[in-house]
Amino acid sequence: MRDVCVVGLGLIGGSVLRAAAAAGRVTWGATASQADAVAARADGFDVVGVDAALERARAQDALVVVAVPLPAVEDVLRALPEGVRLTDVVSVKGPVADLVARVAPHARYVGGHPMAGTSASGWAAGDAALFRGAAWVVAADDGADPDVFADVTALALATGAHVVPASAAEHDAAVARVSHLPHVLAAVLASVGADGGPLALSLAAGSFGDGTRVAGSRPELVRAMCEGNRGALLDAVDDALGRLGAARGSLASTGALAKTIEAGHAARLALRDRPEPTTATTVDLTSPDALEVLRDLGARGGRVVALDGTTAHARTS
Numbered sequence: 001m002r003d004v005c006v007v008g009l010g011l012i013g014g015s016v017l018r019a020a021a022a023a024g025r026v027t028w029g030a031t032a033s034q035a036d037a038v039a040a041r042a043d044g045f046d047v048v049g050v051d052a053a054l055e056r057a058r059a060q061d062a063l064v065v066v067a068v069p070l071p072a073v074e075d076v077l078r079a080l081p082e083g084v085r086l087t088d089v090v091s092v093k094g095p096v097a098d099l100v101a102r103v104a105p106h107a108r109y110v111g112g113h114p115m116a117g118t119s120a121s122g123w124a125a126g127d128a129a130l131f132r133g134a135a136w137v138v139a140a141d142d143g144a145d146p147d148v149f150a151d152v153t154a155l156a157l158a159t160g161a162h163v164v165p166a167s168a169a170e171h172d173a174a175v176a177r178v179s180h181l182p183h184v185l186a187a188v189l190a191s192v193g194a195d196g197g198p199l200a201l202s203l204a205a206g207s208f209g210d211g212t213r214v215a216g217s218r219p220e221l222v223r224a225m226c227e228g229n230r231g232a233l234l235d236a237v238d239d240a241l242g243r244l245g246a247a248r249g250s251l252a253s254t255g256a257l258a259k260t261i262e263a264g265h266a267a268r269l270a271l272r273d274r275p276e277p278t279t280a281t282t283v284d285l286t287s288p289d290a291l292e293v294l295r296d297l298g299a300r301g302g303r304v305v306a307l308d309g310t311t312a313h314a315r316t317s
C-alpha cells in the first residue's frame with residue numbers, strides 16, 4: 001500500500017486524507033491555510049509544511065495528491081522534487097496536465113477527479129465517507145505511466161469510489177455538462193429568484209432549493225472551476241441557451257412547453273434508472289493497448305471496481 005501525501009486540506013483534500021488514513025495508508029498533509037492545518041492536527045493528522053511534505057513523499061516514494069484550487073496548482077508544482085508520483089483532484093484535467101508538462105515535466109503524473117462534494121468548504125467539512133459510491137475519473141491519456149495509473153486507481157478504490165477512465169479532453173467536455181453548467185445555472189436561478197423580492201423568497205420551496213443548492217458553494221472556488229474549463233463550458237452554455245431559446249419560442253408561440261418538459265423528464269428518468277454495469281472484464285494495465293481499452297470502457301459507461309496488482313477488474317454494461 002503506497003503512502004499518501006495530500007497538499008491542500010479543504011473539503012476534498014481533507015476528505016482524501018481522512019479516507020486514505022481510514023483505509024490503513026500512512027498519510028500526511030500540508031496546507032497554506034493555518035486554520036485548516038490547526039484543525040487537521042487537532043483531529044490527529046500529521047500536517048507539515050509544503051516543502052517538507054513533498055520531500056518526504058520523494059523519500060518514501062509516496063503518491064502526492066494535489067488538492068488545491070486550479071489557480072494555486074502551479075505553486076505546488078514548482079515546489080515538487082524530481083520524479084515524484086503525482087495526481088490531483090482538480091475539477092478540470094486538460095489545464096492541469098498542461099501545467100504539469102510546463103512546470104514539472106519530471107513528475108510521474110496521472111490526473112484524477114472524484115465526482116463528489118458539497119457546497120461546504122474547509123477541513124471541518126471533510127468526510128472520510130465522501131467518496132463512497134462516487135465516480136473517480138482517472139486520466140487515461142496516451143503516455144500515462146501504468147504504475148502511477150495503478151496507484152491513483154488503488155487510492156480511489158480504497159476511498160470507496162469506483163474508477164471511470166477517460167482522457168482529459170473527454171473528462172472536461174463531460175463535466176462541463178454535468179457539473180460546471182449546473183453551477184452556472186444555479187447561480188443564474190438563485191439571482192432570478194432573489195430578484196422576485198421578499199414574497200418570492202418566502203415562497204421558495206423544494207424546486208428552488210434543489211436547483212440552487214450549489215450556488216451556496218464558495219464563489220471563488222466555483223469561479224476557478226468554471227473558468228478553468230472555459231472552452232467546454234462555453235459549448236455547454238450555448239447548448240443550454242439554444243434549448244432555453246427553443247422553450248421560450250414554443251411558450252410564446254403555441255403556449256406549450258411540451259417538448260422541453262418531456263425531453264427533460266425522459267433524461268431525468270434515464271439518469272435515475274441507468275443500469276449498473278454488470279459484465280465483468282479485466283484489463284492488464286501493462287499491455288500496450290491498456291489505455292485505449294480503458295478509455296473505451298469509460299466512454300461506454302464502464303468502471304474499474306477492483307485492482308489486483310496491475311490487473312484492473314472492470315464492469316461494463
Ligand SMILES: O=C(O)C(=O)C[C@]1(C(=O)O)C=C[C@@H](O)C=C1
Pocket residue numbers: 090091114115116117118119178179180214
Ligand atoms: O455536490 C456538490 O455540491 C458538488 O458541487 C460536487 C461536484 C458536482 O457535482 O458538480 C462539484 C465539483 C466537483 O469537482 C465534483 C462534484
